[in-house]
Amino acid sequence: MTEIRIGGLARLSSCDWPGQLVATLFCQGCPWACRYCHNPHLIPAKGETQIAWQMVVDFLGARRGLLDGVVFSGGEPTLQPNLESGIKQVKAMGFGIGLHTGGPYPGRLAQVLPLVDWVGFDIKAPRKAYDRITGARRSGDKAMRSLRLLLDSAVAYDLRTTVHPDLLSREELLELAAEVSEAGGKDHRIQKFRPDGCADIDLVNSLNLTSGYSGQR
Numbered sequence: 001m002t003e004i005r006i007g008g009l010a011r012l013s014s015c016d017w018p019g020q021l022v023a024t025l026f027c028q029g030c031p032w033a034c035r036y037c038h039n040p041h042l043i044p045a046k047g048e049t050q051i052a053w054q055m056v057v058d059f060l061g062a063r064r065g066l067l068d069g070v071v072f073s074g075g076e077p078t079l080q081p082n083l084e085s086g087i088k089q090v091k092a093m094g095f096g097i098g099l100h101t102g103g104p105y106p107g108r109l110a111q112v113l114p115l116v117d118w119v120g121f122d123i124k125a126p127r128k129a130y131d132r133i134t135g136a137r138r139s140g141d142k143a144m145r146s147l148r149l150l151l152d153s154a155v156a157y158d159l160r161t162t163v164h165p166d167l168l169s170r171e172e173l174l175e176l177a178a179e180v181s182e183a184g185g186k187d188h189r190i191q192k193f194r195p196d197g198c199a200d201i202d203l204v205n206s207l208n209l210t211s212g213y214s215g216q217r
């Protein structure tokens with residue numbers, strides 16, 4: 001039976017998949033712990049506000065023909081063992097499929113890429129600085145393997161990097177841009193750290209002390 005742990009649902013969004021009117025499913029659980037995360041309640045594998053998968057399916061059933069697509073976001077969607085069957089179920093209802101991922105599970109990404117129409121890929125840092133950003137060992141290797149899979153596929157994508165001046169230096173950002181370019185990546189976008197939802201008070205406060213820095217995703 002398909003069961004995807006959903007910790008939140010945006011019934012209508014025009015910004016989660018550029019140019020598309022979508023519903024966004026926030027999958028529960030993420031193996032990483034980025035300090036700038038603005039959905040920290042989605043990091044634990046099981047959350048208190050979980051929405052039953054069947055309720056999600058019923059909701060989408062009532063939106064057939066009204067939305068262009070459905071975005072699987074998170075948390076980290078590729079953490080879900082049943083992601084492939086969940087995507088197939090939603091696709092069979094006639095929706096385009098968008099996926100937000102940081103790429104911690106290249107194997108599962110490879111499994112679902114043929115079903116996906118667009119990927120928003122969070123590329124977090126140059127490979128050597130990855131573990132510092134995610135708090136997870138060897139995360140850079142996994143992310144770069146996932147990036148390779150994405151770039152070798154025919155799936156449309158955006159690459160985006162969240163920047164907080166305390167976490168990623170200008171030199172590291174330039175290094176990352178070079179790594180992305182060397183890999184053949186295009187449409188790499190920088191997005192400034194967004195304090196709303198972030199649970200790391202030190203990070204939020206240090207931003208307030210940084211003159212001239214106020215960002216939105």
Ligand code: SF4
Binds near residue numbers: 031036038
């Ligand atoms: S990968 Fe995304 S969801 Fe996971 S901790 Fe980092 S910012 Fe949060």
